[in-house]
Amino acid sequence: MSARHFINDPTLLVNSALESLTLTNPSVALDAENKIVYKRPSHGPSKVSIISGGGSGHEPSFGAFVGDGLLSAAVAGTIFASPSAEQIRRAITSRVDTNKGVLVTVMNYTGDVLNFGMAVEKAKADGLNVEMVIVGDDVGVGRERGGKVGRRGIAGTVLVHKIAGALAAQGRSLEEVYKVAKLTAANLVSVGASLDHVHVPGRAVGSNAAESLQEGEVEIGMGIHNEAGSGRKKVNLPELVGTMLSQLLDQNDKDRAFLNVNSNEIVLVVNNLGGVSVLELGGITTEVVKQLKSSWGIQPVRILSGTYMTSLNGLGFSISLLNVVNTDIGGPSMIQLLDYPCEATGWSAPIQKTTWEEKNTATRENGAGPDHSIKQSGLKANGASFNDALASGLRAIIAAEPEVTRYDTVVGDGDCGIGLKRGAEAVLSHLKEKPATGDVVVDLARIVTIVENAMDGTSGALFAIFLNALVHSLRTLAPGEASPQIWAAALKQSCDALSRYTPARPGDRTLIDALYPFVEVLGKTGDLKKAAEASKQAAEDTKGMKPSLGRAVYVGGTGFEQVPDPGAWGLASFFLGLAGIKSDDDSWETI
Structure with missing residues (x-):
């Protein structure tokens, strides 16, 4: 692993690299503050805009793919870290043409999915037509280890961008572009390999010898952020390529048989992870093509060999295969695109x-900021009652903070209670300054901005996605009176939206365990107190439930048998307060 760089300041490195894109392509511009590379506006007809992005360090993905016929904008985070939801929201709302709709593509990493998802839901809440495709093409980690998280997104993603970008450039609808992008993603498999981990500029050189590979050893299935793959092995190139192709194509490997390549047309991408010489990449490409034909009877109709998605200066490569299928849109084929x-x-x-x-x-021009004027919806509620109930729920969260913190100290990192309290206090302060207007969409939309700014981490992203989706759902149900049935219907739609960005479901020991019963009982009975009590019971039932997601998975031990899930308990506390039920120590009683 080389720790020597010409630019050791990671902030300067990212910012100057983004600026360079405007120097080498005069059709793109840079929003430096938000790290958004975008196409300069033209006088041509409106077309579907395509936005992608992710952590820096994967160049030329994603910024260098902005241009006519490909991406409309790309949003960059710091090295190997997702951009924020606010950066992405600004890209969607102010840096691309939204008249024909926007397609957002993102690789399957938790931070990226949550932050891009939050921005998408916020854009939808503002009335924009936006769709999102999550790409997971890596087979390096099989089904068993991948679990609910699923496959990581790696270099095959660039084919989704290229095909969707070409279709959008031809003036096709968002429905068609979204359909073909999903179809492309569903017919992709990729796997990588590397001789070493990479060093991120500005970080101390690690002292953990276990991270380093031995001389001649290869990490098979390594991800694009130094993540481990399926194993390490001392192999020569032919053996390595043979193993990688088996992981991609062997239908007898049930842990990795993600795609049955049954098309007469196959596209091959041999991608440089950043540190392989052009000469050596040529030799690797030849070996891959030879083995595809001799061992699998595949002769690709297109062979792309080069640097498309890197891991900084990673000393490795990846292989991607696209199974070309009929797009069924009465237009160009995947190959033509x-x-x-x-x-x-x-x-x-x-x-x-x-x-x-x-x-x-x-x-x-820069579009509306987070405090922009929110359109009235006509969905009405008593402003004073809304204020009082919400304040009661928020105070219940604040009161429950010591309990939540104690639980999270046992099964997590101890910050869940403080995060919930910080968000609750911020919203309470907002309500004092700007009491509810009586238009629930306007009131809730204002609160969402407060939550986004006050709460961070995974919980903050989950709450923000859910609340943005709730704003969107309520707006679709307006105008009228915000009855319990209206709230229940909107909450159900918001649960469905949230499920697109997280695999968490009831039984996984997360805040979802307290959310779903509340929504279900409210929908059946219209009774807020019964719904809150169902949420509380479900939160209590998480005690002893083995965690499937979240930090508790990594903490280990038997703490989960002793305490309920902190996030579920905090959310149940809010619902109880909302319904006018309070806690005296560990016993709950109706006021």
Whole structure:
């Protein structure tokens, strides 16, 4: 692992690299504050916009894929870290054309999915037409180890971008672009391998010898952030390629048989993880193509070999296979879309002479900020009653903080209670300054912004996604009176939205265990107190429940047998307060 760099300041490195994209492609601009690379506006007809992004360190993904015929914008985080939901929201709402809709693509990593998902739901709550595709193409970690999290997204993702971008450039609808992007993602498999881990500029060199690979040893299935794969082995290149192709294609490997390659047309991508010489990558590509034909009878119709998605200067490569299938949209095939011209420096297509000579200096004006005016919905409730009930629930969270903190100290890192209290106090302060108006969509939308700013971590992202989805759902049910039935229907839709971004379900020992029973009972009975009591019982039932997700999975021990899930307990406390039920020590009683 090389720890020597020309630029050792990671902030300077990312910012200057993003700036370089505007120097090498005059059709793109940079929102430096939010790390958004985007296409400069033109006078052409509106088309579907495509947005992607993720942590920096994977260049040329994603910023260098912004250009005509490919991405409309890309949002960058710090090295190997997801961009924030606010960065992504600004990209969606203010840096691309939204007239024909927006497709957001994201690789399957928890932080990326949650932050991009939060931004998508917020955009939907604002009335924009947005769809999201999550790409998980890696087979390096099989079904058993991947569990509910599923497959990681790696280099095959660039084919989703290229095909969807070409279709959007041809003026097709968001429904069609979304369908073909999902179809492409569903027909992709990839796997990587590396001779060493990489060093992130600005970080201390690790002293853990177990992280380093021995001379001649290869990490098979290594991810693009130094994550472990299926194992380490001393192999030569032919043996390594043979193992990787088996993981991609062997239908007898039930742990990894994610795709039955049954098409006469296969696209191959051999991707440089950043540190392999062009000469050596050529030799690797030849070996892959030879073995595909001799061992599997596959002759790819397109072979892409180059640097598409890196792991900084990772000394490795990945292999991706796309099973070309019929798009069923009465238009271009996947191969035609792959061949379609584009102007993006990360793709092997030159910038056209006319683009340079146009000297386009236009920029897209920054859109509405987080405190923008929110449209009235006509969904009404008594403002004073809304204020009082919500304040009661928030005070219940604050009162429960010591309990939640104690539980989280046993099974987590001890910050759950403080995070919930911080969010509750921020919303209470907001309600004092800006009491409810009586339009529940407006009132809730204002609160969502407070939650997003006051709460961080996974819980904060989950709450923000859920509340943004709730705003969107309530708006679709307006106008009228915000009855218990309306709230229950909107809450059910919000649960469905949240389920698209997290695999957590009842029984996994998370705050979901307290949420779903509340929604279900409210929908059946219309009785807030019964719903709150059901939530409390479900939270109590998490005591002894083995965790499937969250930090508790890694903590180990038997603490989960002694205390309920902290997040579920905190949420149940809120619902009880909302319903006018209070706690005296460990016993609950109706006021």
